[in-house]
Amino acid sequence: xxxxxxxxxxxxxxxxxLESGPKHGxxxxxxxxxxxxxxxxxxxxxxxxRLGKLEEEGxxxxxxxxxxxxxxxxxxxxxxxxRRRDELAGVESDISASVRRLADNLxxxxxxxxxxxxxxxxxxxxxxxxxxxxxDFRVPGRLPAESQRSLKEAEMMLQQFRxxxxxxxxxxxxxxxxxPLALETLRTVLEQAGISIRNSLNS
Numbered sequence: 001x002x003x004x005x006x007x008x009x010x011x012x013x014x015x016x017x018l019e020s021g022p023k024h025g026x027x028x029x030x031x032x033x034x035x036x037x038x039x040x041x042x043x044x045x046x047x048x049x050r051l052g053k054l055e056e057e058g059x060x061x062x063x064x065x066x067x068x069x070x071x072x073x074x075x076x077x078x079x080x081x082x083r084r085r086d087e088l089a090g091v092e093s094d095i096s097a098s099v100r101r102l103a104d105n106l107x108x109x110x111x112x113x114x115x116x117x118x119x120x121x122x123x124x125x126x127x128x129x130x131x132x133x134x135x136d137f138r139v140p141g142r143l144p145a146e147s148q149r150s151l152k153e154a155e156m157m158l159q160q161f162r163x164x165x166x167x168x169x170x171x172x173x174x175x176x177x178x179x180p181l182a183l184e185t186l187r188t189v190l191e192q193a194g195i196s197i198r199n200s201l202n203s
Contacts, residue, residue, distance in 0.1 A: 009091045010042075011050045015059060015073055015081045016088055022072035024065065025051065035095060037181040 005013070017023065017031050025047055033041040051071055054060035059077035062069050073081070081088070172178060 005091075005094070009094065010046070011054055012081070012084060012088055013091050013095075014047070014050060014054065015077050016091075018060065018071060018073040019078065019081060022063070022070040024068040024070050028071070033176075037179045 013032075014028060017028055023031070025044065028051075029042055029044065029047055032047075051060060054077065055062060055071075057076075059074060059080055060071050061074050062071055064070075169178070172182075
């Protein structure tokens with residue numbers, strides 16, 4: 001995957017985030033994660049070395065706040081930021097492009113995970129159709145045993161998928177609110193899966 005930030009862009013963006021006021025490291029990580037709609041979250045190993053470098057250069061200073069260390073932009077850091085406003089606008093544009101790219105990757109990952117489910121459901125539906133065609137329906141309205149087994153297996157697969165996805169959603173929501181991008185991606189992929197499943201059942 002292509003780098004999210006070009007060389008030197010992250011440290012410039014950290015200065016921009018600090019322009020609005022002092023922040024500790026976790027707040028900066030959270031702000032970046034929110035800016036990327038949850039599709040990218042920098043690690044502490046990415047953020048803190050850059051903050052340390054900014055401090056060495058006199059662009060950022062630190063102050064203790066209980067057990068936390070707050071970072072704030074210095075006059076030299078603000079002057080650096082002002083000199084590079086045009087470059088910062090380019091960084092913002094690159095971030096928007098990265099969000100779109102990461103969102104596309106996320107959608108593709110979800111689609112890949114759904115393909116196995118669609119294939120299994122299609123195979124189950126085909127087995128049920130073949131069984132129905134080869135079975136003499138002597139009792140109106142009653143499915144033959146093979147069709148009942150296939151239907152039950154398909155329903156169990158759907159229930160298992162629902163339970164697994166629901167558990168994953170609850171786990172993610174417990175960590176942070178689901179972003180609009182994540183919800184829209186989920187909606188789109190589920191709609192596509194539904195269409196594919198219906199087409200396989202009706203073919």
